[in-house]
Amino acid sequence: MVDENSIVNGRYAYARECKWPIEAIDIHHIFVRRSRAKRFFLYLSVVFVLSNSLFIFLYKSESISMLLWSFVLSGFFVKLSLWKPVEKESVIIMPALGVQLETHYLSGRIIRRFFPLGKILRPVLLECVTPITCYWSLSLVVRDEGELTLVFKELRPPVKMLVPIWKALCATVDDKKGPDTDDGS
Incomplete structure (x- = not known):
């Protein structure tokens, strides 16, 4: 079932999927709208x-x-x-396990990346400025990684679609309680 809080603009559509209880799995999708x-x-x-x-x-x-x-x-x-052969990118938040990032291509290929919750230090929203354009990106600060991990590698959705995903990631990372997490003490 797709949440009624979907966001649509000219190029992308955001949907939050709730198939299970919200405590179990929280799924966020960014779809590419084809003209x-x-x-x-x-x-x-x-x-x-x-x-x-x-x-x-x-x-x-x-x-x-x-x-x-x-x-x-x-x-x-x-x-x-067909320059952007991406159909959608998804963020699957499993509060007990971690975060899985998926990229679905039009060819049917799916690339999945999983990050255990204990390795995620913080999700961050960044404003990226280039000589030609300015856009927002959502990244994860991951322990033992040399650089930020982009959540959406192929797509550049607007900030109004990134904010709900960022809030859900922050809530999950801030609520993490487990034997392997480091709380700073």
Whole structure:
């Protein structure tokens, strides 16, 4: 069952899944919304380039190179439209065990990363600034890791979708009680 507190914008959709009691497993998904207009434009441009090259090839016998270039160009357009083959990224919070990060690709491949709760020191929200853009990212400070671990490796969801996940991660890390956790004393 998907929570009624879903958030949707132009590129992404956030959903919190509650199949089990909230104390057992808390699942947060960020879905990539696919645009039908973009897909239609892609197919239209591929058909246009192929038909144009076929027309040139049939009416001018020395234009085989034009036909080959049109195939290369069409392949480039297809690759460009499928640049982000990610379907969704998920954060599965298991308060008794740890946090599992999943990336689901359109091809069906799933990459999973698991972090035991005792190794997670803190979840942090960071503002990333590049010369071209500025965006927010959610990261985990993990013990014995040299650098921050990005929660969403492929996607860049807006901060309003990251805040509920960050709050859930903070609540889980702050409530951790176990024999292998270090409470600073």
